[in-house]
Amino acid sequence: MTTPQEELLPGTRRALLHRVAVAQAEGRAPSLVATVVRDGRAVWTGARTSVDGHAPDDDVQYRIGSITKTFTAVLVLRLRDEGLLDLADPLEKHLPGTGAGEATIAELLAHSGGLAAESPGPWWERTPGSVRPELADVLGERPFLHPVGRRHHYSNPGFTLLGALVEEVRGAPWEDVLRAEVLQPLGLLRTSGRPEAPHAGGWAVHPWADALLPEPSEDLGRMAPAGQLWSTTGDLARFAAFLTRGDERVLSAASVAEMRTPATPMEVADVADGVAYGLGMQIQYRDGRLLAGHSGSLPGFLANLTLGVEDDVAAVVLANCTSGPQLSAVAADLVRIVAEAEPRIPEPWRPLREVDPALLELAGQWYWGTYGYGLRLTADGLLSLEPLSGKGRRSRFRANGDGTWTGLEGYYAGELLRAVRRPDGAVSHLDLGSFVFTRQPYEEGAPVPGGVDPEGWRGIG
Structure with missing residues (x-):
């Protein structure tokens, strides 16, 4: 042989x-x-x-x-x-x-x-x-x-x-x-x-x-x-x-x-x-x-x-x-x-070479309506969005060099992700193919289409 x-x-x-x-x-x-x-x-x-x-x-x-x-x-x-x-x-x-x-x-x-x-x-x-x-x-x-x-x-x-x-x-x-x-x-x-x-x-x-x-x-x-x-x-x-x-x-x-x-x-x-x-x-x-x-x-x-x-x-x-x-x-x-x-041996985890504070600010938990998602910065320079639990839409995103990101797979393939900022520079929300992602579910004051009820969350008496 x-x-x-x-x-x-x-x-x-x-x-x-x-x-x-x-x-x-x-x-x-x-x-x-x-x-x-x-x-x-x-x-x-x-x-x-x-x-x-x-x-x-x-x-x-x-x-x-x-x-x-x-x-x-x-x-x-x-x-x-x-x-x-x-x-x-x-x-x-x-x-x-x-x-x-x-x-x-x-x-x-x-x-x-x-x-x-x-x-x-x-x-x-x-x-x-x-x-x-x-x-x-x-x-x-x-x-x-x-x-x-x-x-x-x-x-x-x-x-x-x-x-x-x-x-x-x-x-x-x-x-x-x-x-x-x-x-x-x-x-x-x-x-x-x-x-x-x-x-x-x-x-x-x-x-x-x-x-x-x-x-x-x-x-x-x-x-x-x-x-x-x-x-x-x-x-x-x-x-x-x-x-x-x-x-x-x-x-x-x-x-x-x-x-x-x-x-x-x-x-x-x-x-x-x-x-x-x-x-x-x-x-x-x-x-x-x-x-x-x-x-x-x-x-x-x-x-x-x-x-x-x-x-x-x-x-x-x-x-x-x-x-x-x-x-x-x-x-x-x-x-x-x-x-x-003989399962494939994964590549060793390695940290990012450099950390961009503006990107680090985007990492963490986000909500589309009441669906929870996690946004992660990975060492290969991509953003990864996936549900916090269960099955759901997930994708990695590649930077376009202008502050926007393009989806690489799944439902969001080809879709544009961008961080929308307030006049003071703080992040207001994420816009992903017209979907609004907020830090809290239906966050008060967020520009969610259809608006957010001003009385907020409540129980049923």
């Missing part, structure tokens, strides 16, 4: 190996390999059975299917960050004449563009891409099945359009752009559009017999941005670290966090399952843990990349079978095993 196995405790390593072994045996996968990432580095790799006569390691390629979509999404976000397009732009603005141009770029990234799930014609994953040389061959005569922007409907042709968008704006083939702008900067040298030895062969496993049938491995042509890539658990471990932290050579931490943020209307079934979709990334709640990443499958292969961002643990699992092991569950379990057996 090329990863330092000793970084996890023996019990944790055995639990990981046990989960992988059960998945391979019960799922009847010809081979299965997994890598776990913690603190941005691969710390464990485990494999079962063999490829070309030896156990696969983190350098053996498998086809990763729709994890390719996350790579394509990174390229599109790069174009946005460079100011070459806006995610709210309709596709037609940058790639005219497709017949699907009314969908916005963001809607295509989030699978809410209303497009069909699959390309018309023969089963595209087992058909040479040369039979679909044009976008019209990918979309067919009826590209839209649903109103644009109204529902999440997973669409492979939608990511074909995004790949074509990248080619149009960059003036180069999708795979060339991917290699130059993502694979090489991140050191993903074993990720490619065509298989490169050592690589696994793809197999179908008979559902009622322990027998194998080789699956074809087709070049997907125009559909490549939706599922073409081959990769290794080693490369995908590095990609997982990037999707957690960002890398200024490729995408900032803020932009990869945006990819992990729900961006599409959810169906009732999705809400029940705790599943959502961001910008080229799947999002789910499992065992009380927020997970992000992507699954992938093509005939002969299954793949999954899962990030537990709050735990700073990720897992990659690859297998060479058309169906069998549920790799999304396996990857989520690998994250859970590490997160629970």
Whole structure:
């Protein structure tokens, strides 16, 4: 193995190996390999059975299917960050004449563009891409099945359009752009559009017999941005670290966090399952843990990349079978095993470097009506507002440099917080998106909309 196995405790390593072994045996996968990432580095790799006569390691390629979509999404976000397009732009603005141009770029990234799930014609994953040389061959005569922007409907042709968008704006083939702008900067040298030895062969496993049938491995042509890539658990471990932290050579931490943020209307079934979709990334709640990443499958292969961002643990699992092991569950379990057996050590508490008396004056207890909140100054330079008890609206706020603060998450994301002062300079109240927060509930003389009864608080005789 090329990863330092000793970084996890023996019990944790055995639990990981046990989960992988059960998945391979019960799922009847010809081979299965997994890598776990913690603190941005691969710390464990485990494999079962063999490829070309030896156990696969983190350098053996498998086809990763729709994890390719996350790579394509990174390229599109790069174009946005460079100011070459806006995610709210309709596709037609940058790639005219497709017949699907009314969908916005963001809607295509989030699978809410209303497009069909699959390309018309023969089963595209087992058909040479040369039979679909044009976008019209990918979309067919009826590209839209649903109103644009109204529902999440997973669409492979939608990511074909995004790949074509990248080619149009960059003036180069999708795979060339991917290699130059993502694979090489991140050191993903074993990720490619065509298989490169050592690589696994793809197999179908008979559902009622322990027998194998080789699956074809087709070049997907125009559909490549939706599922073409081959990769290794080693490369995908590095990609997982990037999707957690960002890398200024490729995408900032803020932009990869945006990819992990729900961006599409959810169906009732999705809400029940705790599943959502961001910008080229799947999002789910499992065992009380927020997970992000992507699954992938093509005939002969299954793949999954899962990030537990709050735990700073990720897992990659690859297998060479058309169906069998549920790799999304396996990857989520690998994250859970590490997160629970070896919880993340928090950063040490440190005091503020400097204390601004004007800000310190704002700290403490505030009331919105009768709801109690605490406002805290934190060492990272933010303000934190949260309920004094129970659940409720909470957010951190970033300073704007002009005496106002902008909410970073939850109900108050993007909302403006400011301290309103009296003529003598003392703080009168806080204004948060037009809500008035006072030091006492319905404080006498405070400018609470609707006024405060002058007789004040009372009992009932």
